[in-house]
Amino acid sequence: MDHSDFRLTVLGARGSVPVCRSSVFGGDTSCYLVEAGGEHVFLDAGSGLIFAPELSGKAPVILLSHLHLDHILGLGMYPRLSEKGAVTRLRLPCSSAAEAGELLAALYAPPFWPLRLTDYAGRLDIETIPRAFSVGEIEIDTMQGRHPGGCVIFRLRYGGKALVYVTDYEPDEASFEALTAFSRGAALILYDAQYTRAEYEKRRGFGHSTAGKGIELLERSGAERLLLIHHDPHATDEELLRRERELRRADVRYARQGEEINL
Numbered sequence: 001m002d003h004s005d006f007r008l009t010v011l012g013a014r015g016s017v018p019v020c021r022s023s024v025f026g027g028d029t030s031c032y033l034v035e036a037g038g039e040h041v042f043l044d045a046g047s048g049l050i051f052a053p054e055l056s057g058k059a060p061v062i063l064l065s066h067l068h069l070d071h072i073l074g075l076g077m078y079p080r081l082s083e084k085g086a087v088t089r090l091r092l093p094c095s096s097a098a099e100a101g102e103l104l105a106a107l108y109a110p111p112f113w114p115l116r117l118t119d120y121a122g123r124l125d126i127e128t129i130p131r132a133f134s135v136g137e138i139e140i141d142t143m144q145g146r147h148p149g150g151c152v153i154f155r156l157r158y159g160g161k162a163l164v165y166v167t168d169y170e171p172d173e174a175s176f177e178a179l180t181a182f183s184r185g186a187a188l189i190l191y192d193a194q195y196t197r198a199e200y201e202k203r204r205g206f207g208h209s210t211a212g213k214g215i216e217l218l219e220r221s222g223a224e225r226l227l228l229i230h231h232d233p234h235a236t237d238e239e240l241l242r243r244e245r246e247l248r249r250a251d252v253r254y255a256r257q258g259e260e261i262n263l
């Protein structure tokens with residue numbers, strides 16, 4: 001990979017729980033690998049993390065948008081955690097690293113899981129997510145989304161291009177306005193499109209959005225491309241293909257597990 005490249009790989013784009021009925025869009029939950037400037041940044045650690053490519057060079061950084069199960073499900077089986085001496089940096093929204101460690105320890109411990117995260121041979125460095133920070137030459141800004149319990153929206157900038165990651169998000173007017181400004185001119189927006197318009201009406205308050213709102217964000221922010229993510233577990237390949245066809249847009253697609261996008 002060239003030093004000027006900025007690349008996203010979809011490792012899992014399913015929402016809520018993994019499913020095994022999809023060969024086109026895939027069934028693993030939220031996990032995306034961003035590669036730029038020699039850095040490896042994972043967006044969320046859903047079940048897709050298990051099949052992440054083996055990485056050499058600097059320690060990868062995993063950014064968690066929030067701690068719902070579908071976004072941390074892959075951590076316990078991430079092969080790097082079992083490699084003696086391998087370092088993985090994990091950043092999550094929390095007031096202190098100690099609190100973050102305690103929250104993860106509440107789940108990754110018997111009887112819910114055989115090991116604690118501190119029992120693995122690899123080293124996991126846990127840090128909080130400040131409002132703005134950087135990973136090498138990747139500059140990262142954040143804003144708070146709207147989701148039960150909260151969820152962080154990320155903007156990653158590298159080489160004059162930006163990628164915006166909007167998962168688990170239910171807009172209201174004020175927040176959507178702020179998100180539009182936050183997404184201004186992005187090369188790529190990943191957007192939670194779990195529900196159809198009709199499904200959304202029945203699930204207001206669940207903290208998710210629709211393809212229609214994603215397209216509105218794309219148009220209002222002047223961004224270049226939109227990748228729809230967090231597919232509902234009940235959405236079949238046929239259904240998602242039909243929705244995608246009906247959008248009739250070359251700049252919008254539903255994320256497929258395994259696909260790579262160069263920004």
Ligand SMILES: [Zn+2]
Binds near residue numbers: 016070168
């Ligand atoms: Zn989710």
Ligand SMILES: [Zn+2]
Binds near residue numbers: 068147168
């Ligand atoms: Zn969630």
